Amino acid sequence: MESAPFADLVTLIDQYDYFLFDCDGVFWHGDSEIEKGFSALRHLQSIPGKHIYLITNNSSRLRETVIKEKLKPLGGEDFEVPLDQIYTSAYITGQYIRENLIKDDAEASIKKVYVVGQQGLKDELKKAGIQVINDHTNGWAPSSDPSMSIEEFSSMEVDPNVVAVVAGIYHDFNYRTLCIASLYLQLNNATFLATNNDRVFPTHVPDRKCPAGGSIVAAIASQCPDHQKPQFMGKPNPQIFDIIKREHPHLKDAPLSKFLMVGDNLQTDIKFGNNCGIDTLVVLSGNASLKQALAAQLSDDKDSENGKPTHIIPYFSYSQTLKFD
């Protein structure tokens, strides 16, 4: 297995036309670029007939903010990815709610959601025309008390128009937040939508992985009535692929064999590619180790939570023949 397992970027770019990318662990860790990732992306963009789409399970930012806080600072001020080629789990969640839970303007004027997540998630839902009950622009302010007594819990007023609890990464998550989410699930039978189920995300320190949105989802899921389970909006749910194809009609007739999903996470990115019926490339610059990637590639267990990668590469700019600036 010495040099055999790794694909070469030149060959991959030749083979595929439509590249779906995860972001964290592929192009950046926090505020640091992963080796030459943006140079490789620029190269790909410069080739006629090649198309890129960014799909992140991170729900904490508006799509505009992904451009402002990540793509421009790391890729350069002149680096461009159109807004409609960026898909966050927050955006996908908004689309899902408008199609399934709050279908028209009449419903949108009444029904609301409770969000356990960062302001970017709330803002993305509001852009989809969804009322967020705990948004500061509605006069809501977070309590300074992170705890909640049994007395307060037992007598707290619950808005009957809250139809969904939406959860993602939330840096201020506490017991009070959990109690309020629990009340909406118990009393309103609210639908529980999870932006993602990522347990951890990588940091620039190899042996330190940070709790991700899935850890908060798991805490809230423990409060669900027996019949109620979280519905996961982000990868590996293939509905994202349907939304991308719907919003980019030229993709409808593109052969699946020309798509490649690129990501660092076997359970989300690679499983997503498998669920969509397209080839996948796992990079080793984030979550998955070489050992895990090889084991998943050799496995025939379709029930495994790990997806089966088509290709493995150390990082998305790895090439034996092409040198990036």
Ligand SMILES: [Mg+2]
């Ligand atoms: Mg990732």
